[in-house]
Amino acid sequence: MPTSHRILIVDDDTAHRTMLFTLVGGWGYDLMEADDGESAIAAVEAEPVDLVLMDIRMVRMSGIEALERIKAINPAIPIVLMTAYASVEMAVEALKKGAYDYLIKPLDFDKLRLTLDRALEHIRLKKENQQLKQQLATGSRYPLIIGNSPAMTRLMETVAQVAASEATVMITGESGTGKELVAAAIHHSSPREAGPFVKVNCAAITETLLESELFGHEKGAFTGADRLKEGRFVQANEGSLFLDEVGEMPISMQVKLLRVLQERELTRVGGEAVIAVDVRLIVATNQDLVQMVAQGSFREDLYYRLNVVELKTPPLRQRREDIPLLAAHFLSHFAEKNRKSVDQFTPRAMDLLIHHTWPGNVRELMNTIERAVVLSRSTCLDEDDFTGLTADPSDNGTVSLAGSTPFDVPLEEIEKDAIAHTLASAKGNKSEAARRLGITRKTLREKLKKYNLPL
Structure with a gap:
């Protein structure tokens, strides 16, 4: 447990408080102590505290009264109470x-440690959730890549290799398979991580504006150009530039893009100055560029310049093992977003999700679950909540799931099973398991403790 977690131990029994200080300190926590409720309140007001472990029966101020006062100061602090005089009413x-x-003296030390770990995990997750909300609000964070199927494992292993290089990467795959997420993963795992990650959707910008968007323009370069504009290449300098739907780029722009890639320099529209740029290029397409080259709608020389390394994102029908994890993630996200108490799937609903064709891939699954959550009148999603979905007639129904067979269980159970499955598939290698799960090794260790899995 990291020493950044600070626990305040409050007990007017000096011997018991000293024993707890020694015991809990041995678990790696940063500790403070107080001998009564008033001192505990003063300590919380004076310094940041992550958790309070406090006796109920104290002479000068009871633990219950101190609890109320501390909650008034900071309601987010978890407070674990102890007493030797147990009663249902008091609990x-x-x-x-x-x-x-609420713990009973004499304390069960294993239960005490588990309670502290869970309480601090709870507060850590709340802090992470707040940080994620802030990051999402500013658009600075990309969603996690979820899945540990063989197809996704191979993809992410290649991403890890490619990220360390400076090679241009072409990401191919059907719409909705997460090509932009893979591009973001490459950038954020690369030596350029501290630099900008700039995204351009080539299909969303008209041909007349695309050159200005990419390379910038001088003031007065054309009607409406009332100020100098830095292009996306300059904005991405010392970082990565992601060109989505690159197959939609017109031939005239392909010529100019090829020159920038070859020369590592550009000129703004209407300008003469040559500007050097240091950019790692990542592109994506859902089109068959080889066929487009044969048809003359995509330049062959540009294709080979872009396709130094090709990564193929698998369609959802080829990674059905990941559907339970994806579904659980989207359910949790949209239930919180829409303030709904939906937290489970019935086995029939999950079976339908697993065996649907998903022509729109992960994006379609995400939208389907959001709609079901919004319209649901229960805490559990059933197959009736997914009207219009049908099973893939070509699917033989023999999907090896990364988790337990029943799905009418809490999301924590799905997470526990996913961690256990991934750890087993990684042959006990915790670093590899953490990488496949998309979490840090420290977070994995904390979750192993939380779910009482082997450390």
Whole structure:
């Protein structure tokens, strides 16, 4: 457990407080202590505290009163209460007033450690969730790539290799398979991570404006150019530039793009100055560029310049093992977003999701689950919530799932099974398992503790 987690131990029994200080300190926590409720309140007001472990029966101020006062100061601090005088009424009162948990003396040390770990995991997840919301609000964070199927494992292994290089990457695959996420993963795993990651959708910009968008323009270069504009190449300098739907780029622009890639320099529209750029290019397309080259609608020399390394994102029908994890992720996300209490799938609903064709791939799955969550009147999604979905008639139904067979279970159970499955498939290698799950090794270790899985 990281020493950044600070626990305040409050007990007017000096011997018991000293014992706890020694015991809990041995688990790696940063500790503070107080000998009564008033001192605990003063400590919380003076310094940041992540958790309070406090006795209920104290002479000068009871733990219940101190609990209320501390919650008034900072309601986010989890407070674990202890007492040798157990009663149902006291437990109910403590929990109603905001206690995280309630432990009976003499303490079961294994239960104490588990309670502390879970309480701090709870607060850590809340902080992470707040950070993610802030990052999403500013558009600075890309969604996680979810999946540990063989197809996704191979893809992400290649991403890890490619990211360390400076090679231009072409990402191919059907619409909705997550090509932009793969591009972001390459950038954020590369030596250019500290630099900008700039995205351009070539299909969304008209031919007349695309040159200005990519290379910039001088003031007065054309009607409406009332100021100098830096192009996306300059904005991405010392970082990565992602060109989505590159197959939609007109031939005239392909010539200019090829020159920039060859010379590593550009000239703004209406300008004369030559500007050097240091950009790693990543492109994506859902079109068959080889066929377009044969038809003359895409330049062969540009194709080979872009296709130094090709990554193919698999369609969802080829990675059905990942559907339970993806579905659980989207369910959790959209339930929170829409303030709904939906948190489960029935086995019939999950079976339908697994065996649907998903022509729109992950994007279609995401939209389908969002719609079901919004319209649901229950805490559990059934097959009736997915009207219009049908099973793939060509699917033989023998999908090897990365998790347990029943799906009418809490999302935490799905996460636990996914972690256990991934760890087994990585032959116990925790670093490899963490990489496949898209989390840090530290987070994996914390989750192993949380779910009582082998460390």
